[in-house]
Amino acid sequence: MISPFPLLGKTPPPIIQPLNTGLADACAELHATAFRYSWGEHEFERLISASNAFGDAAIDPRKRTLLGFVLSRVAADEAEVLTVVVAAGQRKRGIGRQLLTSHIGRLRNVHVKTLFLEVGETNTAARKLYGNLGFAEVGRRKNYYRTDNPTEQIAALVLRRDIDPTQRRGWDA
Numbered sequence: 001m002i003s004p005f006p007l008l009g010k011t012p013p014p015i016i017q018p019l020n021t022g023l024a025d026a027c028a029e030l031h032a033t034a035f036r037y038s039w040g041e042h043e044f045e046r047l048i049s050a051s052n053a054f055g056d057a058a059i060d061p062r063k064r065t066l067l068g069f070v071l072s073r074v075a076a077d078e079a080e081v082l083t084v085v086v087a088a089g090q091r092k093r094g095i096g097r098q099l100l101t102s103h104i105g106r107l108r109n110v111h112v113k114t115l116f117l118e119v120g121e122t123n124t125a126a127r128k129l130y131g132n133l134g135f136a137e138v139g140r141r142k143n144y145y146r147t148d149n150p151t152e153q154i155a156a157l158v159l160r161r162d163i164d165p166t167q168r169r170g171w172d173a
């Protein structure tokens with residue numbers, strides 16, 4: 001039977017909006033849930049307010065809470081993703097894809113032509129996300145990330161994605 005209240009109980013899609021320093025606290029909290037070496041609130045304030053920083057946040061439209069964010073640094077016509085994270089309970093809903101797609105669109109608007117990032121070789125979720133969005137491997141840094149096992153390190157893959165200036169912002173960013 002078709003529900004007369006189709007939106008009831010369903011999580012509405014997030015709002016994607018530019019990241020601002022008012023979210024530094026929430027960014028630090030979320031970042032600490034996902035990364036071994038996390039950055040604090042002041043570090044995020046500093047990063048977000050830098051003149052060459054570009055960030056996007058995914059906001060829960062009902063609770064106004066931070067569901068995820070991406071932060072990049074721009075230098076001339078290149079940019080580097082510093083971090084991207086989606087809250088553990090919100091993953092695999094397409095939020096990561098939505099965030100990065102909007103982000104790439106915004107970077108295109110400021111004439112960024114190439115986007116780089118590093119990802120742990122064993123980070124299946126992130127590699128799938130980036131691969132789907134057209135990132136390609138251009139380098140590998142051996143033993144780059146530490147793990148809980150002091151004798152084991154993980155390689156970082158350097159990925160690159162060209163941003164076509166003629167394409168429009170949208171799902172196919």
Ligand SMILES: CC(C)(COP(=O)(O)OP(=O)(O)OC[C@H]1O[C@@H](n2cnc3c(N)ncnc32)[C@H](O)[C@@H]1OP(=O)(O)O)[C@@H](O)C(=O)NCCC(=O)NCCS
Nearest residue numbers: 034084085086091092093094095096097119125126128129
């Ligand atoms: C990586 C991360 C941002 C992905 O966010 P997300 O919102 O779950 O991503 P999406 O839902 O948009 O999924 C994107 C793709 O990855 C796939 N995916 C997501 N999680 C996956 C997993 N655990 N295993 C395999 N594939 C996965 C999805 O199926 C989707 O592919 P599809 O479109 O072909 O179905 C999220 O897992 C995260 O925050 N991880 C911890 C922090 C981190 O590792 N950041 C990246 C550092 S480089």
